Amino acid sequence: GAVVSQHPSWVICKSGTSVKIECRSLDFQATTMFWYRQFPKQSLMLMATSNEGSKATYEQGVEKDKFLINHASLTLSTLTVTSAHPEDSSFYICSARALTYNEQFFGPGTRLTVL
Amino acid sequence: QKEVEQDPGPLSVPEGAIVSLNCTYSNSAFQYFMWYRQYSRKGPELLMYTYSSGNKEDGRFTAQVDKSSKYISLFIRDSQPSDSATYLCASRGYQKVTFGIGTKLQVIP
Numbered sequence: 404g405a406v407v408s409q410h411p412s413w414v415i416c417k418s419g420t421s422v423k424i425e426c427r428s429l430d431f432q433a434t435t436m437f438w439y440r441q442f443p444k445q446s447l448m449l450m451a452t453s454n455e456g457s458k459a460t461y462e463q464g465v466e467k468d469k470f471l472i473n474h475a476s477l478t479l480s481t482l483t484v485t486s487a488h489p490e491d492s493s494f495y496i497c498s499a500r501a502l503t504y505n506e507q508f509f510g511p512g513t514r515l516t517v518l
Numbered sequence: 519q520k521e522v523e524q525d526p527g528p529l530s531v532p533e534g535a536i537v538s539l540n541c542t543y544s545n546s547a548f549q550y551f552m553w554y555r556q557y558s559r560k561g562p563e564l565l566m567y568t569y570s571s572g573n574k575e576d577g578r579f580t581a582q583v584d585k586s587s588k589y590i591s592l593f594i595r596d597s598q599p600s601d602s603a604t605y606l607c608a609s610r611g612y613q614k615v616t617f618g619i620g621t622k623l624q625v626i627p
Contacts, residue, residue, distance in 0.1 A: 409561070437615075444526075446606065446619040447562070496561045498615075505550055505569070507615055509561040 405431045407499050409510035416487055417518055424482045424513045426497030432477035433499035437507070438470070441494045453480055487517045521545050524607055524618030533627050537594040541607035541618045544588065548609035548616075551583050553592045556604045556620065565605075566592065597625045 406429040416422050426436060435454050439447040451467075453459035453474035461467045469491075471483040480499075484491055496512040524541045531537055539553075550569055554562035566581035568574045574581045582591040590607050604620040 407561075435613075447617045449614060452613065494559070505610075506552070506564055506567050507610075508564060509554070512559070512561040514559065 405429075405499070405501070405504070405506075405508045407433075407497065407508050407510040409497055409513050411513060412511060413514040413516075415516045415518065418488050419486055421483055421485045422487055422515060424484075424495055424497075424515075426480045426482070426499070426510050428478050428499045428501075428508075431499075431501045431504070433480070434477065434502040435500045436474055436480040437498040437500075438472060438480075438482050439496045439498065441496060441512075447496065450482075484515065487515070489517045491515065492517045520618075521548075521616045522607060522609055522618040525621055526619050528622040528624060530624045530626060531597055533597060533599060533625055535597050535625075537592075537597050537601070537623060537625075539592040539594075539605050539607070539621050539623070541590040542588055543590065543609045543616075545609070545611065545616070546588075547611040550610040551581070551590050552608040552610070552615070553579075553581055553590075554606040554608060554617075556606060558603075562606055597623075599625050599627050601625050 408427045410425045438450045450465045451459040451461045459472035474480040497510045500507045522543045553566040556562045571585045578595045580593040602624045604622045606620040607618040
């Protein structure tokens, strides 16, 4: 199956700082990438969808100025959590889909802890 | 009403048992149906992907979709302790995938 990587796998930061998470599709070109957030014992919550070269589409209730998404190439998308606060602590997971696939493949996730 | 409903469990079975995991969905526009396995603190791993009603088998796993009743099932034969994980059902229309909350499965040796 297709491989999606994420970096870093975990990060701890101080409140008020910004954190960037990278998502890469390793063996296919991802025309669409998705960013999810998952709280303990809850399902995946879609934050935004991004198509390569276009602005991301954010789900209702997700602040686009706080969660900056860039999908500059067919293999890389980044999520930047700006001015992070403790309530932003969560498990962030990216997912990617190629134009020719119907399946969606997930990265291993990034655990963010904001102190 | 959630678009994809799934019993969160937990579900405990003895090793070797047949496991049945189920979901229902409400959106008639859903065309694609998936099952993902998620181990603790890891990203979901795609297990099964189906498009039409009927059964799809892959090793010990069988996915079943009944579009008339909007019912999705995953069967695991000869369950192993390594199958212990959370299983997420998911459905998709044109673009966005909607996930169930996940069923936590524990296979006891």
